[in-house]
Amino acid sequence: MLLKSKKVIIIGERDGVQGPAIEACMRSVGAEPVITQTQCFV
């Protein structure tokens, strides 16, 4: 699975890896985040 040019849906989590942190990583490899969310289940 090569991330470059792929559209990605990002579901981060408050106590795991948060959405914006994943988004920064995805953009750096040329992937295209279409949705970035951070969930909090507590």
Add this chain to the structure above:
Amino acid sequence: MVLGAPDADSAELYAETVTEGDPSWAGALAGVSLGLPVFHIMEPVIKDQIDPALAVEHLGLMEIALDVEKISGVLERLRKSC
């Protein structure tokens, strides 16, 4: 889809929801099989593509804290069964 869930159970719940349908049969995706490929940001197949310095900055701490092996195992199994 790329997840940041803190453990294997919650990663599995998400992944099942967007692949096979909501396992709790509660939400909008109950019985809806989207079949999206789901990965966790920490899985080597994803993380290894990220520039190492950037990965350390954003993911380094959580790589130690999370049970990456267990999370990877659950998601690999789910992707294969799709």
Add this chain to the structure above:
Amino acid sequence: MYIVSSSAHHQPTKPVVQGVSYFLAHVPGLTCHGSKPSREIKKDPPLRESFRSHLRTFEEAVAYPPNQVFIGNLDPDDLAHVPSPWYKHPVRDGSRWGLFGEIMPEDEFYGMMKICDEFQLLLLEEGFVRAVAVKLRQHPLFSDADLLRLGNGVSLADIERQLADGATLPMYDRGGRLVGCVRTGHEEDPNLTAEILMENLSVRASGALALRHQVAATGRAEAVDFLLGGGEEAVGDRYNRGGGNMAKAIGELCGCSGAGGADIKAFCSGTVHAIVVAAGLVASGIFSDVVVVAGGSFAKLGMKFQGHLRHDMPILEDVIAAIAVRVGRDDGKSPVIRLDSIGKHEIGSGSSQQAIFDKLIAQPLDRLGLKFTQIDKYATEMHNPEITEPQGSGNVPRTNYRIIGSFAVLRGEIQRADLDRFVEEHGMLGFSSTQGHIASAVPVLGHAIRKMLSGERNNTMFVAKGSLFLGRMTQLADGMSFLLERNKGTQGGV
């Protein structure tokens, strides 16, 4: 003539935590009005029956080990010796009265909600009111004035007539018997619906009982200068959504006649933000006696009930929790909030866990010249894992303790192989109800103070995180932290 006061009152001081109280109301009948259950039951009405059959009795809620830890009858470390699942291992000598407060049964709490109702919004059935009045007369924190406010109730027919309008919300007991209702505050105002008013009345009632316990323990209610609300409710009308000042509404019922007040809003970390602000107000001399008070989050009742039903376990999110923390001037014995220890998540910090924990723990420790292992215990997100795990939400405290330990690994202060031991030694098991601003660090305060007063513990670091993104305004993370330290007995000085 202009006189500059030179009294000791205006000398800078260390802020100390003089006391903390906790309050739980066991409200199985209200649990169906929590956000998640009310939405799901509306979609699938037969669900109401299986929901009801999984509600706990008051005795079960009292004997539930995490609840006994919350009100101070058990130590958090005692939980490690209780076999899992905890709900199957009740505390034999569990009491509704605890070192830090109490667990109140539903009927008495409904009575307190009525006492809080100044706008004739809440109607209780007359027979129910008579029975509640008898019980509240026995309660040490209720007065004759309270019983006057409780009133005589109305007939069941009146309540049924009110419910016919569709905008009124029924109040049941655990068995499903109709005992009252809450009316809408204005026909055309979505901010004064019966649901919102019921939530706000329960926040006021629970907050007031936490504060009454606090002033009963530390005395002199009228000496409180200022109240800071740390709750997650939104009091207001269509022109002032979230207008607030629940703090004063609570203080009014607790004899705090000399107090001003305001609320601090910061999602789950609001209570810790408020404690830090209280410390600042006391240290600066602006005020000398400040109480942080936070009522319960009604909306989260039954939030994870689907996981509980799936595992055929009782619905554990059936309590409303509240807290009151009194911050005052150095008395030479109460634990000290170190002003040089405050950690804050900054707008420019970024939202990686590394950035968050760097700001909240690593940088404060560097300032203090301490290592991670020199903090006896960390208080983090203390959500009871038995509530969260069945719904796939994981063990939140354990994850957070692992993150803290991992930071110590990254800094080379411990070995990676010692991570589990770090978590065991510097962490604890989650024991809090899952209502964000209550669960976030502050449930540990009572136990930390108790152990610092007895000399068993030197310090505890309180670390709270908030999820600002839930409000759809920003993706920013949030958090606040402070170090609480045993008072070494030298009064004065900063």
